[in-house]
């Protein structure tokens with residue numbers, strides 16, 4: 001009987017949305033999964049707690065290491081200890097608006113962090129063993145030069161985040177060409193899930209509207225709702241990250257659905273899923289979302305005529321990416337990939353999950369417990 005050695009993967013950003021789905025996916029494929037988590041003053045592993053394994057058992061398949069993309073010595077040590085077949089570099093300061101507030105930190109983690117990992121592979125002589133995936137982004141297209149955007153579309157980054165990711169993109173290409181490493185970029189368009197961070201627009205909307213529908217909050221304050229995005233499901237996208245590392249030769253791929261909707265449309269569909277028919281009136285900062293009707297008792301917290309969406313220019317960005325629409329033809333042809341989860345199914349899942357949480361909170365409130373819901 002032949003015993004096949006388990007493959008070893010190292011994931012940075014394992015505590016994030018994608019990291020958690022990718023870890024699940026790789027464990028199901030029989031990998032040993034190592035992940036890097038940051039030291040925080042509160043527990044920050046809620047997205048992976050369900051796959052956590054007691055570190056006291058012999059040879060666990062899921063192991064977390066403390067670390068940070070700002071710390072080369074720590075990265076070298078973890079790569080040396082784990083000797084990974086595949087590294088997925090998902091760790092990043094990933095919020096575009098925050099990158100305008102913390103541009104240097106974002107450049108350090110999202111740009112130089114990638115270089116540090118590539119150098120770790122090289123310093124340890126693992127260029128021929130370790131395959132490297134870089135989490136590149138549709139934000140690279142920024143001020144778009146072509147619609148839809150594909151692998152050959154020129155970049156025009158519009159934020160410190162995107163500029164840092166552009167460095168990471170090219171240093172990955174450079175190490176592939178200079179040192180023959182299997183290193184590639186997944187240029188992923190926006191992808192969401194119930195595990196999406198609460199301050200990204202889709203989750204802010206599904207969570208905010210769910211809270212409002214249960215009477216836990218009154219109004220959702222939004223930025224640029226004209227913005228157009230190509231939204232997919234994170235589960236579909238992590239499958240692609242893995243597929244990109246299983247090819248004969250490393251290449252860069254755009255991953256997108258090829259379907260685009262506005263933030264306003266995302267709000268309308270999410271509200272409808274909660275039994276709320278919304279209408280938008282007014283323009284610019286005066287635009288509001290008003291409840292046109294409510295289905296049965298699905299949303300006890302709102303009534304016809306309530307204004308539940310307003311614009312707050314605080315959420316406008318110094319430079320905006322107005323429109324993104326990806327062309328995933330190359331991924332479909334070469335990797336045989338098609339997204340399996342539609343936007344409406346994604347919205348259903350996110351709203352259902354946030355609605356459950358809001359109902360739980362509403363019940364606690366009814367029974368006299370203090371409940372606070374924050375919005376950012």
Ligand code: NDP
Nearest residue numbers: 013015016017018068069090091092094135137188190191
């Ligand atoms: P998240 O923001 O959910 O997760 C980011 C992860 O990076 C978290 O685990 C976070 O840790 C970790 N991290 C942050 N700073 C550091 C640091 N200094 N050192 C080590 N780890 C750090 O992002 P997503 O899961 O949504 O995205 C994954 C990657 O894909 C990111 O690189 C993102 O930029 C990129 N991307 C995402 C897209 C999307 O639509 N989701 C689209 C295209 C690219 P902690 O939990 O402690 O905060």
Ligand code: GDR
Nearest residue numbers: 094096137138189190199200201202222223224225227315
């Ligand atoms: P994005 O995602 O910037 O595309 O980056 P985000 O969900 O933050 O914004 C999408 C669009 O919605 C507009 N918007 C708002 N955004 C937020 N966060 N909050 C608001 O209140 C709001 N109102 C309107 C934004 O202006 C923007 O146009 C995400 C991240 O996951 C990146 O890491 C990743 O690289 C890209 O997607 C692809």
